[in-house]
Amino acid sequence: MLDFERKSIVLVTCPKGFSPYLAKELDRMGFKIREEKVAGVEIKASLNECMKLNLYVRSGHRVLYQLKRFQASTPEELYDNVKSIVWERVLTSDDYLTVTSSVKTETVNDSRFANVKVKDAIVDRMREVTGKRPHSGPDLCGIIPFLYWRDSDCVVYLDTSGEPLSRRGYRKFPHKAPLQETLAASIISATGWFGKGNFISPMCGSGTLAIEAALIGLNGAPGLLRDDFAFMRLPGYDENYFDQLCAEAEQKERTEITGRIIATDIDPEAIEAARKNAREAGVEHHIEFDVCDFRKTEIPDNGGVVVINPEYGERLGNPAELQNTYSAIGDFLKTSCQGYRGYVFTGNFDLAKCVGLRSSRRIPFYNAKIECRLIEYKIFRGSMK
Structure with a gap:
């Protein structure tokens, strides 16, 4: 089971050009900015705080909680490092698993190959530890590991958002070429x-x-318009705590x-x-x-x-x-x-x-x-x- 109070590096992603406004948002929320990137802002936060981020962030797309950072020059090194993560604390053999990624390395020319290597490492470890492998597929409805791989620099995150935060849920009638x-x-x-x-x-x-x-x-809080986030499926998720966060957000609303x-x-x-x-x-x-x-x-x-x-x-x-x-x-x-x-x-x-x-x-x-x-x-x- 995951410790929702344990702090780790968290990357809140955003489209190119948004990061100055996202950084101001996070600063107003009380988070110390570790690094402002081209397409994201890095802070330190717990999984409980990731719930709050998903609820309040306006300019960001996803809230990614770091599990491990390592160097990998080959698919085999990627596989070995991913397999060393204690995945049995992150999911069960009955969970549904979807791997997403951002890959730019000479090692592989197709991010789907990297996704498969990560998925194989996870299910192989789960099979060895529990005797059963979790299901996997493309739908963002289960546990979502995210791989960042640039040259030989690799980071494995847990995506706590699922569908991007840009999808508030209210735009049912998009008309012509709507703004995100x-x-x-x-x-x-x-x-x-x-x-x-x-x-x-x-x-x-x-x-x-x-x-x-x-x-x-x-x-x-824009997240109040949604009823599903990826963190809700993580072991250790406290529904009562999130309900309390939502109640506090509603109390802060002006009339x-x-x-x-x-x-x-x-x-x-x-x-x-x-x-x-x-x-x-x-x-x-x-x-x-x-x-x-x-x-x-x-x-x-x-x-x-x-x-x-x-x-x-x-x-x-x-x-x-x-x-x-x-x-x-x-x-x-x-x-x-x-x-x-x-x-x-x-x-x-x-x-x-x-x-x-x-x-x-x-x-x-x-x-x-x-x-x-x-x-x-x-x-x-x-x-x-």
Whole structure:
């Protein structure tokens, strides 16, 4: 049985570009940052604390608890080191086992081969110790060892999340090319909006930015929207302890948001999908939805942030036709959003030039494999002087 109080190195993974915002999250939660990586943040934590991380983290994808670090130059060395781990404390012979990995080494050219070697090492040890081997397969519904292998550096983790934390569970109606929830949360974090002032989301699509803003404004733990995590299947898991964590998270939630969240889209189907997603997330009554052209979006007088995620011709839209749209975004920000911080999130840097405003920041992000920028514009009342 695993000791849920024992601390080990924990890697909270995230997409490329998210780690500065994930590190700030973890720091606010009271964790000391050991290392900020390109696609993750390393801390030290217990499995009990991993439960809390899965419950509260907004920008991360998986919470990985380290079991062993070692050097391996061949598949045989990998097998021997993995087999030396005391797996009978991690799972039983009746458990279901799924191995996942991130592999980049000259030793093997297919991560599936590495996965099989790890799986073989685990089931061979379990057969020798218990006389019976556990079942294995591709579904993330059991115990999930994760292998990190770069050159000769190997780390074996326990994945305590299972399905990535980006899958909150509320986005039942995705509409067209929706933003991933963790990307939306990181974008909001980059704007510095934490629930004070207005949050305006023109071109809202399926509503992910507005919904994540509502969850942030209400201090709602995103993990409360899920009912399954991989740590629930680990030996030593205390359901009562997790229930207590959930109750504490619910007690910390605010009932109202300071400021207004407004989400608009010209497509009635997008607004309908956004409403339904917001309802699934339990925040529908905190968001004001409207069907209109983005230029008709209501902009309250008392300031805040405006975040626009227009099409950029990669998955949606024709780049040539979008030039007028980006130019109109610049006019809208300049004339209607004075006193606000305006943001345009795009993966088309040529189209971004059509906005025609001087940017104060250009923050790098990745939307899947597409390199993007969150471009900030400070919209002053009157002249900049």
